[in-house]
Amino acid sequence: MGNAGWLNPQSAMGISRHLPPHLVTGPGMQTSGASPAHRPVSFRHTITCQALVLGLLLIAGRWVVSTVSWRGTPTLHVSLEFIAGLLALVIALGGIVRYVAFKQRLVLLFGLSFMGASIVDLLHAEMSLRALAVSEGPDPVTWTAGRVTLSLFLIAGLLVDRYAPHARRVRTELLTAVTVTVGVTWILVLLLNWYIQRRATIFANMPSLGWVSEWGLVPVFLGIAWGYWRAFVRQRSSYLDWASASAVIFCITQVYSATNVTVHQFTFVASHFLKDFGYLIALIGLYVESLALFRDLEQQQGALRQAEEKYRSIFENAVEGIFQSTPDGRFLTANPAMARMLGYDSPEEFITTITDAERQLHVRPELRQEFKRLIEEQKVVHEFEFNLYRKDRSTMWASLHARAVRDEQGMIRYYEGTAEDVTEHKRAAERLQEAYQHINDQNQDLERSNRRLATLLDVSRMMATVHSLDALLQSILVKATELIPLARAGVLMLYDPVIDRLVPHATIGYQLGILSDLRLRPGESFPGRVFATGQPYMSQSPEELASTMDELNDEQRRLVGQAAAGLPPSLGMMCAPLVVQGKPIGVMMVNNYASTSPFTADHLAFFQALCSQVATAIRNVQLYDEVQEYAGQLDQKNEELESFVYTVSHDLRSPLVSLHGLMGMFVKAAGSALDERGRRYLARLEANVSQMEELIDGLLELSRVGRMAVQMEDLDMNRLVGGVIEQLRPQFDATGIAVTVHPLPRLSASALQMKQVFSNLIGNAIKFMGDAPDRRIEVGGELLNGAAQFYVKDTGIGIDPAYHEKIFAIFQRLQELEGVTGTGVGLAIVKKIIDNAHGTIAVESERGKGATFRFTVPSGKEAGGAV
């Protein structure tokens, strides 16, 4: 049909491809909406006006040419015609070139030129007829009919264009109607001309065309018929068909005219007319078709524009930045948000400023490289974060979603996508990260502190549990190197005051077996200096450390070298004194072999803290050892002493036995010979020997308390104390002292010892009752916190508080009461028994107010004396 071939849909698509760049880029689109050239109505008007102007010019030109050609010179005629054509061409080009595809432009130009030419030709033909001085006949009717037909065509074309743009059927019917009219008119004209020919005098002298001449019209009819057939039967009509049919007819008639000198004037005119008429139809059709094309274009463009408006709104008003950028770092497109995000006033400024994004825009160009690599691999990249400079060189973070747009060869033409300002997120995240880092650091600090505290605690614990000094030192050194991760080897040296040297006692890394032979004077090398000055030493210089070796003598160097065999050269060293109560007792040092991180002041501070702890620990262990030693010695001495006392006591008995025996025999042998005085002396001698015996027995008893294994048993103290009182009954009876025993608790203890205790205490109470009017003894006791608390209370002479401590010592007798004998051993025995049972004993008394002995005996298996 009419839009076949050169009006295919692709052409409309093609247009967008050739749209000027500014239609695609942002800035252009910002202003393009205001341009009148893009309004559809003005576009159509432009075409129409230009066509009209062209036509008028051609008409004018041909009119002038025709006039001149008949009256003037042929040169002018040709010149004017050329000028008119040129003008038309220029105008046509100027009007169309911007909007229409090349092919359509050509066709339009071609059609417009022919339209103009045909109109001029038509007028020319008319004028030719006039010039032939046709002054009468129905000639005007013919031309009128022609003009009417022409007018109808024009009007019909315009109407179709105006009211039925897409009604092909209407247009076809209209064309049919017009063609029929034209055909009929033409036949009428032919007949009229035939009539004129018969009658006109001007043709009288011309040779008749005859039927031959008339036959010459046959091709004309054939051409018309062919055109019609194509147009209406085959429905393949195009205006070019019309034009070509007319051209064929024209050529044939021209040839016919040229070959017949006596050509009929009418045939000539008619052929011209026919040709022109055919052209006219073709051209009007072209014009109409062009308008339809333009309208389609406009519609497409309108739709495009609407879509574009829509997208432009999104593009313009998007919160996110939208961009297209080339791999080499230029920006093809950017929306205002994009420009704003990066601190530029407008997208144009942004696009023109940034010509090398990697250099101008990127804080970290390596990220862009990474992005390019990713997009090459993945086609689409999501949430890629760029660190970018703003216009003011402040930095920001943008998150990109982008895809690569490729050309036919698969090369990336540009990237397009969106960018989002994530600076705040990023900062927040960074702050979060910082906070996290901070917390983490603090955690690590805490953990480190914890670990260190734990170590210090461990050291304290070791101090309490490890009583072997060298084992403790080794443990301490291990802990120290564990705790200071850089430390890989270490030595702990203690000062030996006897030889005035520092001696290695524990090592890590070094071989102790070799190094223990090393002796350093205070002040010698850095350990000696640290010891002598009390100032810690820290070195990070391997050279400096190596130079300290020079201070040693050959033997020392050899020992250190052998002990350090297998260790790498030390890169750092910390050495701190071990100080107890201001007195240095040694030094501890650790080596660092980690080249990356040297010891820090922090390490040294911790190391010193450790050393201080260690020093105390060492001192404690030393003290413990000393105490142990003393305690051992004391035990030995005690044992010796007891053994001595025991032996001596026994040995002392032997002469006593002799003494007493000899006295007895003496009395028997010479008693009668003794006078009163002699007998008295003998009695005193006897009394002293008895006293001596008591003392010795007391001593023996006392030493036996410590020596005898105690047999623990569950005791009914009521029975036990009752038994003791029964034993002492004669004394109670003799003295008339009243005794009260309150209910006593049960107790797990040694029956023998408990008897001794109560026997001594109650015996003492009887002995020291004196002559008080109320002579009473009271015994009581209770269980309190797992320990039995007893008391023995009397109303006797009492004890001066000044002697409360003294009375428990052996052989202490405060006063001699008349008739009271004692050795001063009883309370000592009592105290020893109570002490051995881990109990306590004390006296509450005042002189003359009686005395109360209170003592506790823990009930339990552990209570007992030494074995």
Added chain:
Amino acid sequence: MNHEPFHILLVEDNEDHAEITMVTLEENHVANQVVWVKDGAEALDYLFRRGMYADPVRHPAPGLILLDLKLPKVDGLEVLKEIKTEPALRRIPVVMLTTSSREEEILRSYDLGVNSYVTKPVRFTELSEKLRHICDFWMLTNTPPPR
């Protein structure tokens, strides 16, 4: 009941003690003959009839041995051990007569088979009493091993 009078072997290094003991025994008329030896070695010589004690008529086997613990040369416990390990002697009653009341010595003595352990009291009267008891017991109350 009266048994055949027998000898008492007194082993005592302390002369005073020996004298006191012998005087007391004589006073109590309990010992026809008390043989006194001054140390452990002599005691063993006597018991084993060695040296000057070889004559069994002059130095007959004792019916009771009073043995002190602390003795020069050979200790009382050692003597006790020799006696109690010698089949010919082990039936002779041995009474420890000593000033010592050391538990370990008492226990040791019994372990070695002593027949009685007597601590010498300091008082002469008590000592006399105890010696009389010993003699009464071993001579009168106790039935000696048949010869």
